[in-house]
Amino acid sequence: MAVQVQLRRGAATDIASFRGAPGEIVVDTTNNRLVLCDGVTDGGVPLAKLSEVGQVPVTASAIVAQSQHGATTRFDVAEELVTLSGATSQSTIVIPERAIVFAVSVLVVSAITGVTGFNVDAVIAPGGSTDTPSGRFGVGIGIAAGSSNSGVIGPTAWYQASAIQLTAQGGTFAGGTVRVAIHSLTCGVPQS
Numbered sequence: 658m659a660v661q662v663q664l665r666r667g668a669a670t671d672i673a674s675f676r677g678a679p680g681e682i683v684v685d686t687t688n689n690r691l692v693l694c695d696g697v698t699d700g701g702v703p704l705a706k707l708s709e710v711g712q713v714p715v716t717a718s719a720i721v722a723q724s725q726h727g728a729t730t731r732f733d734v735a736e737e738l739v740t741l742s743g744a745t746s747q748s749t750i751v752i753p754e755r756a757i758v759f760a761v762s763v764l765v766v767s768a769i770t771g772v773t774g775f776n777v778d779a780v781i782a783p784g785g786s787t788d789t790p791s792g793r794f795g796v797g798i799g800i801a802a803g804s805s806n807s808g809v810i811g812p813t814a815w816y817q818a819s820a821i822q823l824t825a826q827g828g829t830f831a832g833g834t835v836r837v838a839i840h841s842l843t844c845g846v847p848q849s
Contacts, residue, residue: 664691673700679711714750727848736838739823741830742768747791748821748837752779756815761794762807763823764836769800771831777808781819790824797826800833812842 667675669687677683677694683701685692694701714737722730734749752758763777766770776792821837823830 665799674839675700678702678846691822696799700794714748715808716750723845727845728785729843729845730837731845733841733843734838735841736836738766738834741823741825741833741835744825744829745815746823746830747780748839750837751818751820752781752815752839753814755845756843757812757825758783758810758815758841759812760807760809760840761821762838762840763795763798763805765798765800765804765836765847767832769801769830769833769835771828772800772825773827774800775797775830775835776823776824777806777828777837778824779819780822781815781817783815785817788822791824792824794821815841 664682664684665677666684666686670687672683672685672692675683675694676696676699679694679696681694683692685703688703690706691704692701693704706772714735716733716735717735718731720729720731725737733753736749737748739746739748746796761777769775774797776790776796776800777794778790779788782788793810795806798804798806820838823835
């Protein structure tokens with residue numbers, strides 16, 4: 658027989674004056690959110706929804722070699738969920754200055770509306786000038802959830818930091834989200 662667990666619940670206005678026991682979790686039925694109580698704070702601490710934390714840029718790094726005096730060779734993957742709107746949308750994550758770029762990959766997380774496809778480019782070209790939108794990392798990528806592209810190039814050296822730009826094809830972005838990942842290598846200088 659299954660056990661049903663029910664938490665205290667109430668409207669946001671009711672929870673605002675409620676001081677639950679330390680570690681108690683209550684349900685805010687107005688905002689469809691869990692609230693963690695600490696026994697001190699009226700209203701507790703509202704917990705983030707997954708949709709609110711999914712847009713935090715993340716970088717994974719691995720130093721694959723390090724010299725006696727601190728010079729490093731490091732592989733990085735920076736990724737971010739980009740919400741699309743208008744003719745173009747840009748990432749807040751960037752290709753690092755003086756990095757060797759292997760690829761920019763994308764995954765359509767929620768279906769894109771208003772367009773027939775999209776291109777993926779860098780805002781700044783490898784040499785430092787403004788890049789010409791041409792689909793350097795992908796052209797005519799699909800708009801259905803689950804569509805993906807691994808935009809492999811080079812490897813190519815980038816001398817200035819650059820955001821990634823997603824450009825609408827066949828219309829303007831009316832909605833949808835795309836996870837963007839920048840795959841690069843950086844070489845750190847000796848420290849002593």
